[in-house]
Amino acid sequence: MTSNSFTCATTDGQSGPFPIPTDLLIGDAWRPAASGERIDILNPATEAVLTSVADASPAEGIAAVDAAAAAAAAWAATPPRKRAEILLACFHAMMAEQEWLAQLISLENGKALSDARGEVAYAAEFFRWYAEEAVRINGEISIAPSGANRIMVQYQPIGIALLITPWNFPAAMATRKIAPALAAGCTCIVKPAEETPLTALAVAEIMRRAGVPAGVVNVINTSAPGPVCSAILHDPRVRKLSFTGSTEVGRILLREAADQVISSSMELGGNAPFLVLDDADLDEAIEGAMIAKMRNAGEACTAANRFYVQRGIHDAFVAKLVERMGALRLGPGVDGATQCGAMINRQSIDKIEELVSDALGRGAEVRLGCKTPDGAGFFYPPSVIANVQPGSKILETEVFGPVAAVIPFDDADEAVALANATEYGLAAYVYTGDLKKGLQISERIECGMIALNRGLVSDAAAPFGGVKQSGLGREGAHHGMLDYCEAKYIAVSW
Structure with missing residues (x-):
């Protein structure tokens, strides 16, 4: 555990089960930014500084890709049942800390405690839902219309995913992306919003303690999301981008993703x-x-x-x-x-x-x-x-x-x-x-x-997403997991 951490107490004065790491999660370790730079996190209700978190550079973004790549083959080969059991353990671990996490969300986001409690329950549900879906990545088989061969289709992990989450639901928008990625067999790099990184860091530590292997989930905070995300998206090992945020930023990320033809899921603005x-x-x-x-x-x-x-x-x-x-x-x-x-x-x-x-x-x-x-x-x-x-x-x-x-x-x-x-x-x-x-x-x-x-x-069981300028793809439901899969067609005769 890093020495840089933040202790959050519930309204009854009880501290959380562990100090929240405030550094970068890369591979098997929490580490400070090489520059030593940190980002202050404010309490919106008081404008007071709660704590600070490590400020990653593009080089540390690539280090996170290295860690995700090192863990990728083993995680993709992990039996679906084992992945499901780990995700279910994450659900139970998160629900056990519901009140403490709700307090944390209220502190760094400003939302009412009742809303924060609802968010924790909603966020945890993605772990449970995708624990159930992880064992249901079903293939297909049919006969070609000509009768010349069979058409066999398998769904395989798409690869390393960059997951960019917003500040308004710092727990739920993280788990809505992490859970289907892990269920499909992908490793990931999570880039939380600059305003609310503490919740994502706490969720990552809960996942580590619940049995998620090192390198499968990496978390980087940065005050320079443009250069850091651009560096990650231009690494050919990265094959998936999932972003929730404004339509304006979504357009910029789509342009960045186009250079490597990266599969992109966009949950953008609404009205x-x-x-x-x-x-x-x-x-x-x-x-x-x-x-x-x-x-x-x-x-x-x-x-x-x-x-x-x-x-x-x-x-x-x-x-x-x-x-x-x-x-x-x-x-x-x-x-x-x-x-x-x-x-x-x-x-x-x-x-x-x-x-x-x-x-x-x-x-x-x-x-x-x-x-x-x-x-x-x-x-x-x-x-x-x-x-x-x-x-x-x-x-x-x-x-x-x-x-x-x-x-x-x-x-x-x-x-x-x-x-x-x-x-x-x-x-x-x-x-x-x-x-x-x-x-x-x-x-x-x-x-x-x-x-x-x-x-x-x-x-969590419904396909969430929009049309027109509100986005591409769907999160939640079975659809959300298939967004982290590639369909492979094998032509075979027997």
């Missing part, structure tokens, strides 16, 4: 519409809206941004949404009573303020909030703006915060057109009392995932 029809159950729609908008304080790619509400129910919906969002308690995430925690950084607050100001300047009306509180911490209150006009930036840009923009519509055709008027296509929400109508609308909305009369769409 989710939330459609409420006149015949919807108002109370159910409000419950769904609170989950879809306020889960993680709106800092989610699946968060509902644009609330399109049919005129017959519009005023009642806005009134109830204001009542419910106005009752939420804003405060530090580690306070168990908090329901809306801090945003990740000052830039997030600036972006929210800019989008709200633009909407108000175009004629939108403040129904709740929309005023940044004084004092330390990156806080923005739950807010509702109504009568948002076409052309407002908040309808075109992912707000990534606790602001609900409400727009009336007249009929279902108009609602679908408004929902599709975006370059994004990740998630959407539809509320109606008519199941047939809901399914018809769901088929017409251009996105990868629809929550029909539900406020939550994510599930």
Whole structure:
């Protein structure tokens, strides 16, 4: 264990089971950066420095590739049942530390402790799901139409994978990538977000203690992700890239990956519409809206941004949404009573303020909030703006915060057109009392995932991903593991 570490205590004052390493995990050892440089990690609720982590260089990125390459052959040859048992051990180990990990996530991310607890459970579930899927990488066999030969197809590990994770779900976005990669027989390098690396480092140490062999999972933190990731992606041994983050950064990474023709999975930006029809159950729609908008304080790619509400129910919906969002308690995430925690950084607050100001300047009306509180911490209150006009930036840009923009519509055709008027296509929400109508609308909305009369769409057993500028490929389900496999066709006669 490295001497550089961070000790996290739960709300009852109990320390975690081990100090969290704050160096680079390369092969079988935690090591400091050769430069000695470190990155300060802030608590978004107080703006205080929690600790610092090692700052990797491109050379250390290649050292991580070396470690992953050294472990690759043995891990690919490990029987699927053995890989499954190790992943299941990771699930149990992570769930045993749920409260401690939730506290850590709240400290470095700012989210409410209740959201953090939910994230740990969701993150651990990927280990359990892919423990079950690891033994189900089934091949295929058929007869060629001409009868000349058999067509045999095997699925083999694609190779070393670079996994780049975001700050908003620092545990779940790591396990959603690591678990299917390991289930398929791949080794990996994890590059967590600069703002929230501690959770990924803690998860990596839990995995080491649960039996993941050295070099199978490597973790590097860096303040220079461009040069470090470019160096890794230009190493011919690296064959897979999985990225969750903004569409803008995704485009840059796709260009980098093109030089070595690296298979790329992209889970990019969203701008989710939330459609409420006149015949919807108002109370159910409000419950769904609170989950879809306020889960993680709106800092989610699946968060509902644009609330399109049919005129017959519009005023009642806005009134109830204001009542419910106005009752939420804003405060530090580690306070168990908090329901809306801090945003990740000052830039997030600036972006929210800019989008709200633009909407108000175009004629939108403040129904709740929309005023940044004084004092330390990156806080923005739950807010509702109504009568948002076409052309407002908040309808075109992912707000990534606790602001609900409400727009009336007249009929279902108009609602679908408004929902599709975006370059994004990740998630959407539809509320109606008519199941047939809901399914018809769901088929017409251009996105990868629809929550029909539900406020939550994510599930480890479901294929998560978007269309248009929201990404490539799918995570979760059986689909997520196949993204880390290559299909090999063997022509054979007998």
